Amino acid sequence: MAHFFINRPIFAWVIAIVIMLGGGLALQTLPIEQYPDIAPPQVSISATYTGASAETVDSSVSQVIEQQLKGIDNLLYMSSTSDAAGSSRTTLTFLPGTNVDLAQMQVQNKLQQAMSRLPPAVQSRGVTVTKGGNDYMIVYHFTSSDPDVSAVDVGDFLTSNLVDVIGRVDGVGEVQVFGTNYAMRIWMDPAKLEKYALMPSDIASAIQAQNTQVSAGKLGDLPALPDQQLNATITARSKLQTVEQFEN
Known part of the structure; x- marks a missing residue:
């Protein structure tokens, strides 16, 4: 040649x-782009089934979600992971060039049809749909110079003040805080449960019933008397906050 x-x-x-x-x-x-889209677009679904084993999470949460999401437009493949902590995460990968916003909307619409088939504990905690996969782009480490501030306090501050703010930044798919979250943990006495013929779910229901935010009303609200001069909102501390309140 x-x-x-x-x-x-x-x-x-x-x-x-x-x-x-x-x-x-x-x-x-x-086309010329500074940061071209190389990886196919992904949409992730996160759910939590507290207290369930990895096998239970897979059969009652992950598989239900996977069965409902079959047949979505431009879907390339999907994968799911379930762990012993009760977490389920399903990642859907779409064909390159797919509009990830429309894909997320389709996933949310299909997921709503499966919500009634999920366990009540999963429905109460909610199911999160985000754009992006499981890969972490940036990891930050936060500490406090104050010895009285624990890691739990730092994590609670981040969750309350920074997670939502960072999540609204353009290009951010998901923000996750690692570490121990602020929570009230209750240990039950098996002997007393058997004595009073109670189940752990009965204790959880009683705590939920007594740990709710209620509206206490107003003083001097309409219709008011002709000589009414005071109008005030009543604030009731109905939610349990301390260990002593949970013990009682």
């Missing part, structure tokens, strides 16, 4: 010129 072009230099020059002209024309139509 090389001898063919060596013996015909004019023909070789013509082909080279045609290739150069074709490249110049194609260069004007090729």
Whole structure:
């Protein structure tokens, strides 16, 4: 093949010129981006089934979600993980070029149809749908110079003040705080549970019933008396906050 072009230099020059002209024309139509989309778009679904084993989470949460999401437009494949902490995470990967906003909307609409088939504990905690996969782009470490501030306090501060703010930044798919979250843990006495014929779910229901925020009303609200001069809102501390309140 090389001898063919060596013996015909004019023909070789013509082909080279045609290739150069074709490249110049194609260069004007090729898109140029500083950060082109290389990886296929992904949408993630997170759910938590507190107290359940990994097998239970997989059968009652992950598989239910997977069955409902089959047939979504431009879906390439999906994968799920379930762990012993009760967490379920399903990642859907779509064909390159798919509008990730529309894909997220479709996933949310299909997921609503499966909510009634999920365990009540999962429904009460909610199911989160976010854009992006399981890969972490940036990891920050926060500490406090105050010795009286524990890691739990730092995590509670981040969850209350920074997570939502960072999550609203353009390009951020999900913000996750690692570490121990602020919570009130209750240990039950099996002997007393058996004595009073109670189940752990009965204790949880009693705590939920007594640990609710209620509206206490107003003083001097309409319709008011003609000589009414005071109007005030009553604030009731109905939610349990301290260990002593939970013990009683």
